[in-house]
Amino acid sequence: MERKAKGLENDNLPTLRRGDQSNAVTLLQQQLATAGFALNLTSHGHFDISTAVAVADFQASRGLSVDGICGPHTWTALQEAGWTLGDRNLMNTKPMLRGDDVAELQLRLGSLGFDAGRVDGIFGPNTASALQEFQLNSGLTANAICTKNTVISLKRISARVSPTTVAVVRERVKLQRTPHKLTNKHIMVVFSKTLAAVAGELCSSLRRAEAVVNEMCDLSELESADQANILKVDVCLDLRIADTKECRIAYFATEGFVSPGGQRLADILEQRLSATLGFEGTGLQGMRLPILRHTRMTAVQCLIGPFGLIQARLSPVARAIEGSLALWTTKPT
CATH class of the missing domain: 1.10.101 (Muramoyl-pentapeptide Carboxypeptidase; domain 1)
Known part of the structure; x- marks a missing residue:
């Protein structure tokens, strides 16, 4: 039997945040140190400010949302970071090997x-x-x-x-060969209940443009990615609400691969949504969020807020997103 990376089993590990004190915190601190993130601990097993900063730095380095809290996605990333090529035999298994x-x-x-x-x-x-x-x-x-x-x-x-792989070239060619119009484009819109009104108006507009639309409300990122892959959609758009004034658009990027379609769509969305919301966006980010990493098509996550502003500009926001998708289809890379 092959070992787990550095003894880490994340299935039952708790979400940890500043102030927690337990053996799980000790394990977290060990994993962070092993991954090269220095800690200046007040005591082992105590989730202090040094641990929170190290978690945030690790999250940033892995293309995750940065909040300094160690939840399931961060535990998984720590587990995967523990493997180097040659540590174990790699093959196609169920569940698939990751690392x-x-x-x-x-x-x-x-x-x-x-x-x-x-x-x-x-x-x-x-x-x-x-x-x-x-x-x-x-x-x-x-x-x-x-x-x-x-x-x-x-x-x-x-x-x-x-620095790049052949997969980038082939994905770009595939996108360039698709019909450059919204008609019959298969789009999945993922959203939380707080953005249901925006999503509803957006999906109605897309259907009027004769796009094929699937709506997914309040699914986890992994569940949404699975559904997008099962349905074989052309585009997966994940809409998230931010607590503060924010317009962050993320696409999949990692060493050796940047999603050409995702980067192009994210760039258009960032420009149009920033103009619609009336403030400069917090920018484009190449990330490895689950919704971006696990989907097999162009995928983008939009984090916009605050809620009051989005509600006040509901229709313009929906039109900005629909217009961005329409423009993207004319030149997807």
Whole structure:
């Protein structure tokens, strides 16, 4: 049996925040230190300000929402950060293997022209296929299992990893070949109840433009991503409310892969929503949020607020989003 990364099992670990004191906090502090995030502790096992700062810094480095609270997504990221390529055999399993070792494998394969798909750190069918193709070309046993021998061969050939992978090129070409209009474009809109009115008006406008629309209310990011993948939508748009004055638009980006469609759509949304809300946005962010990482299509998350402002400008906000999607379809990359 393979070990868990650094002994971490996140299924039953609690959400931790400043002021907590427990063995789980000790484990968190150990994991942060192992990941290279320095702590100036007042005491081990106490979630002090140093721990909160280290958690926030780790979250920022992993493309997560930064709040200094260690919840399920942060625990998962800590677990994945504990793996380096060669620590374990990698193969297509259920559930799929995840970790920084998988991401490095995808990056190295993609930089050599073997399309492992997005560099998302999830070992799925695309990664298995690219690995097997590499093994065939390298005279290795072509079993789609990444063993130490495969890692040695891969590192020898890809001593210098390209900053981008072939998956970026192929995704851009795929988008350019799609019809450049809203008609029949399959769009999933994810939203919380607080944004139901905006989402409702937006979806009505999209349907009038003859787009195919699915609405998902109050699902988790992972649940939303699963639904988007099952439905095979063209675009997944996640609308979130911010407590403060904010307009942050996020798209999927990690080392070796930036979603070309997501980045383009996010850029249009940021410009139009900022103008509609009447203040300069907090900018575009390439992130690895679950809704962006787990979807297999163009996906963008819009964090806008506060609620009172959105309510006051409900129709203009909906029109700005619909207009952004319409413009994006004419030039998706």
